[in-house]
Amino acid sequence: MPRWVVVLLVAMGALVVLVPAGGVAAYIYASGRNHEDMRFPSDDVTVAGCALDPATGRPVAELSVTSRAAREGAYTVTVEFQDEREKAVDRGVGTVEGLAVGATGRTEAVGARAYAGGVPRCVVHDAEFRSVEPVATAGP
Incomplete structure (x- = not known):
């Protein structure tokens, strides 16, 4: 060859x-x-506190949301309440409406039922951002 x-x-x-x-x-x-x-909306959320409501025994997560979005909007945050083995036992949802760019808002997420396993862990399961400002459009 x-x-x-x-x-x-x-x-x-x-x-x-x-x-x-x-x-x-x-x-x-x-x-x-x-x-x-x-960036993800969950990056803007911090669990500021996690405890049981003394009256109802339901888990409560105190949430702090600092908007890093480009426009004003609303955050909907789903919190997972976990037991000491990090097993999900309940979920709650908190919303912050009309949060300006760079502003911080607070909300609570409350579980649906009483928690009997001691002190729960509160973990951000999901966060969604919805803009309340229209996207800028090109001129005529």
Whole structure:
């Protein structure tokens, strides 16, 4: 077999292996760059307190929400109440309406039933942000 055919076959084999690998590497790099400044509404929420309501025995989470969104909006936060083994035993929802950019609001999330297992753990399970300002549109 001529030497140039061997070189051509080796070069083609290298392309078959390197092009897909290079494509995957480029995709991973671009994907990371596109999402490096991504934020999630749950990043804006802090559990400020977790206790039992003395009257009802239901778990109560005190939540602090500091908006880092680009527009004014409302946060809906779902809190999971867990036992000492970190097993979910209940959930509650708290809402902060009309929170301006950079402002801090407070709310409570209360469980649906009394908790008899000591002191619960309060963990942010989910947070949603809904803008109350329309997205700017281009002029005529």
